[in-house]
Amino acid sequence: MQVIKSVAEIREIVKEKQKNGKMVGFVPTMGALHKGHLSLVSSSKKDNDITVVSIFVNPTQFNDKEDLKNYPRMLDNDIQLLAPLNVDFIFAPTEEEMYPEPDERDFDFGNLDKVMEGAHRPGHFRGVAQIVSKLFAAIPANRAYFGDKDFQQVAVIKAMVKQLDIPIKIIPCPIVREEDGLALSSRNLRLNSTQRANAPLIYSTLKMSREFAQNNTIEDTRKWVCSTIDANSELKTEYFEIVDENTLCPVKSWEEQGNKVGCIAVQVGEIRLIDNIRFNL
């Protein structure tokens, strides 16, 4: 396993491998790796000859300076976690390497980057599109792996590769959870013990909402989820929306066509957690 810091070098390596007929899988991450990230790596290992994992905390996608400052950084530990999985290359650039000059690009993905995370984290998806497009240029892989935990991010990235004509296949992967249901997240490391003990209410409520939905309208289900979570003094719902899987437009009635996904963001003290669940009623 080689750790590469230079864009030019990783690009050369990937192109050389592909010239020799190898399929390359790419897993972009911000590090502080957990089993969710590792499941993406396993999928890439299964599908491809070569797997590249990037580790880079991207400043342009953080709308909250404190969140960026406090984001866990533990490259040595991450390298140790990836070694037994036989990852071929880790790409761990510096900020100067990724942004030799400020990235002024704007993107427009219609509704996809305006709702939910887009509405509550101004500039977040602009930053995501900036870094992922740069990473895709540095690592022109055959496939790239993203977690369904960041459901809206997957929709935005799929729209981005279509818009920019990037020939990388986007592979969404299932959410990995703790035994108590809490979706794994690098931010979970920052929860104190009381917050950690209460955080599983997010997913247990999402699961129960599928039962509740059998006999209730979308709006009542939405309100029920928010009030159930907010009844816990450690948790505060920022939004819970039931949206169409493809358009991310809010669904008004269960009778509407298309698959529906409930997406939630919850503030747990200073920490903001997101999760989602499918409603296939």
Ligand code: AMP
């Ligand atoms: P991050 O390091 O948080 O930017 O995440 C890197 C990738 O890992 C993204 O595609 C995330 O969606 C994915 N990921 C994060 N947490 C999980 C999880 N619990 N299950 C599956 N994938 C995840």
